[in-house]
Amino acid sequence: MPGKRLTAILFSCFALLAASGLSAQDEAACFDCHSAEDDSAVHAVFKTVHGTLGGGDTAACTACHGPSEAHNRRGRRNPPDISFGPRWPSDAETRNGSCLGCHENGDQLLWAGSAHEQESMTCDTCHNSHEQTDLGLVEEQSQEQCLTCHTQVQAQIHLPSRHPIAEGKTACVDCHNPHGSLGDAALHQASVNDNCFSCHQEKRGPFLWEHPPVAEDCSLCHRPHGSVNERLLTARGPASCQQCHAAAFHPSVPYGSEGLPGGSANQNLLGKNCLNCHSQIHGSNHPSGARLTR
Numbered sequence: 351m352p353g354k355r356l357t358a359i360l361f362s363c364f365a366l367l368a369a370s371g372l373s374a375q376d377e378a379a380c381f382d383c384h385s386a387e388d389d390s391a392v393h394a395v396f397k398t399v400h401g402t403l404g405g406g407d408t409a410a411c412t413a414c415h416g417p418s419e420a421h422n423r424r425g426r427r428n429p430p431d432i433s434f435g436p437r438w439p440s441d442a443e444t445r446n447g448s449c450l451g452c453h454e455n456g457d458q459l460l461w462a463g464s465a466h467e468q469e470s471m472t473c474d475t476c477h478n479s480h481e482q483t484d485l486g487l488v489e490e491q492s493q494e495q496c497l498t499c500h501t502q503v504q505a506q507i508h509l510p511s512r513h514p515i516a517e518g519k520t521a522c523v524d525c526h527n528p529h530g531s532l533g534d535a536a537l538h539q540a541s542v543n544d545n546c547f548s549c550h551q552e553k554r555g556p557f558l559w560e561h562p563p564v565a566e567d568c569s570l571c572h573r574p575h576g577s578v579n580e581r582l583l584t585a586r587g588p589a590s591c592q593q594c595h596a597a598a599f600h601p602s603v604p605y606g607s608e609g610l611p612g613g614s615a616n617q618n619l620l621g622k623n624c625l626n627c628h629s630q631i632h633g634s635n636h637p638s639g640a641r642l643t644r
Contacts, residue, residue, distance in 0.1 A: 380411045380422070395480040414448050414479065434474045442470045449473040457529045464530025476528070496522045503575050511583075512576035525574070542569050557633030559640050563594070564632045587623040595624075 384393060395401040400414065412418065416431030429438030432448050439445075446467070450458065453473075461467055476495050493515065497504040507515040514520055522528075525545055526536045539545040546568045547554045553564070563570045571590060572582040579586040585593065625631060628642045636644045 384411070393480075398480065400479045413452075416448075434472075434479075442472045445472045445474060449477075449479075457527050460527070460530030460532065462530070465536060466528060467530065492523060493518075493521050496526075496528070506573070506576035509576035509578055511578070511580050513574065513582075515575070542567055546574075553632045555633050557635055558637075559630075559634040559642060561631060561633055561642060587625050591624040591628075 414432065415421075418430040418432075420428040421430045432440050432444055434440070434445055446461070450461065450473075476492070497507075506512065515522070525538065527538050528536060531537050531540075533540045533545075534542070537545045539548065543565070553568075555565070568574075571584055573584055574582065577583055579590075583590050630636070630639060630642045630644065634640075634642050634644060638644060
């Protein structure tokens with residue numbers, strides 16, 4: 351089995367031959383059965399950029415499917431050298447190698463070793479090279495593709511506090527690169543914070559008075575896809591603060607209902623919040639802002 355890199359090089363050669371026009375004769379056998387006038391959805395490729403890789407009206411079938419000499423022989427039902435299924439699906443490495451022969455830069459550069467690649471997903475799981483409008487490249491429809499598998503996220507984006515993903519104001523690909531990344535969760539940036547700061551630049555700092563967990567990881571306090579608490583918090587205030595600040599410079603007690611007569615919540619839980627005073631929770635540049643109060 352040839353390695354991914356060798357496979358990519360081989361199909362780069364196929365693409366170059368197609369672009370040079372040398373494959374026109376080789377494609378003739380394809381056109382005997384696969385004509386542009388056919389009503390089959392497969393033949394929509396002739397209206398796409400993939401359908402004209404050979405130049406002019408010549409489709410470079412072999413650039414993606416390989417020479418497929420056995421398949422070209424009339425009267426025989428042999429699969430193409432590379433088939434994207436469902437009838438004769440080739441293995442994942444071969445199918446991906448066909449695409450990566452051309453698409454080897456940009457977002458696709460980190461595909462090898464990515465979470466989706468390790469799950470044996472293939473390019474045609476999300477993309478259809480024969481469609482005039484590739485669903486994988488349209489934000490609204492690509493979001494539906496992501497949520498088909500990521501069902502937990504699908505539930506979170508409908509919670510009371512959330513990023514406006516369901517409204518279409520932001521999309522999965524704004525934060526994630528499905529083809530892979532240098533960091534966790536296929537994020538575009540190397541760290542969670544850098545990814546958040548690409549939109550929330552006012553939270554970046556540097557600050558004279560810095561809140562350590564903010565500089566460490568935004569997700570320590572926030573759930574990026576959605577939360578039942580305001581501002582995407584992992585817990586409501588003041589409970590969120592008291593996960594770290596068990597004792598402060600003023601009397602601090604757990605704001606829960608435990609131990610109270612009748613088990614009812616006390617006034618601190620109902621009416622107060624650390625953020626009422628410590629409003630600059632991400633950091634402060636005020637000379638008197640050591641306690642993030644201004």
